[in-house]
Amino acid sequence: MKNRLKEIRAIRGISQEELADILGVSRQTISSLENGRYNPSILLAFKIAHYFGMPIEDIFIYEEEDDDGR
Amino acid sequence: MEDKIRQQKIKAFIMGGVAYLLGTILYDALGYKKSYSREIFGLIFLVIGRSLYDLYQYKKYPKIKEKEKQLEKDERLVFIRDRAAYITNNIVFAALIIIWFVSIVKGNGELSDYVSCFIAFIFVVMELVKYYLSKRI
Numbered sequence: 001m002k003n004r005l006k007e008i009r010a011i012r013g014i015s016q017e018e019l020a021d022i023l024g025v026s027r028q029t030i031s032s033l034e035n036g037r038y039n040p041s042i043l044l045a046f047k048i049a050h051y052f053g054m055p056i057e058d059i060f061i062y063e064e065e066d067d068d069g070r
Numbered sequence: 071m072e073d074k075i076r077q078q079k080i081k082a083f084i085m086g087g088v089a090y091l092l093g094t095i096l097y098d099a100l101g102y103k104k105s106y107s108r109e110i111f112g113l114i115f116l117v118i119g120r121s122l123y124d125l126y127q128y129k130k131y132p133k134i135k136e137k138e139k140q141l142e143k144d145e146r147l148v149f150i151r152d153r154a155a156y157i158t159n160n161i162v163f164a165a166l167i168i169i170w171f172v173s174i175v176k177g178n179g180e181l182s183d184y185v186s187c188f189i190a191f192i193f194v195v196m197e198l199v200k201y202y203l204s205k206r207i
Contacts, residue, residue, distance in 0.1 A: 017071070027072055029146040041145050 002061040006034040008052055023047050075138050078131075082123055089119025163192065 009019055009030075016030040023030075023044065032038035040048065040060075049056040093115025097108045128135045141147060166189050173182040 024140055024143070026141050026144045026147065029144055032146060038146050038149075044145055 001039050001063060002036065003033060004059055004061070005030070005048065008054070008059060009034075012052065019051075022051060071134065071137050072141070074131075074134055075141070078127060078134065078138075082120060082127070085123045086116050086120045090116040092119070159192075159196075163189070166192070 009016070016027045016034075020027040020030045025044065029038065033040055045056050045060055049059055052059065090112040093112035094108055096115070097111040102108070166185055170182055170185040170189065173179075173185060
């Protein structure tokens with residue numbers, strides 16, 4: 001699964017640390033999400049989408065061949 | 071913040087080691103005979119030392135401790151812990167089967183009995199936990 005988290009975060013001008021604090025996760029989790037090493041739970045995906053005020057599918061892009069999940 | 075938490079964990083680990091050493095040194099200084107109680111004495115010091123150090127850290131840096139508690143629930147770390155536990159379980163299971171096989175080949179009946187019981191115990195606990203979780207999730 002691809003995502004536009006890094007791009008959206010940069011547009012909003014907030015750091016990984018700040019976003020991590022807001023979402024209640026570690027900075028490393030944000031970093032892993034942005035690098036595509038880790039896919040979030042549906043709950044975290046909703047939290048991120050809610051924070052940025054965007055639909056989930058505008059941030060996370062599902063790809064059919066990506067069946068591994070994480 | 072996360073770097074500070076990591077530093078504090080390293081400090082706490084070192085403090086635990088120092089407390090353990092202090093306990094064993096004190097045990098020797100008191101002139102007791104060397105036995106398993108020396109290690110137990112050291113462990114008691116370790117637990118007390120770590121508890122006091124954690125309390126001191128909590129009083130001095132309450133925000134860092136709050137963040138540490140919050141990070142315990144971080145889903146990526148929970149995932150890493152679960153995966154690590156799963157891999158460790160498989161490695162331990164494989165190691166036990168190897169030990170059991172070697173003990174059979176070498177004719178060590180007592181050891182193979184103990185290892186068989188332990189493997190059966192792990193297997194039963196694993197199945198019980200799976201059953202419990204399948205009912206809850």
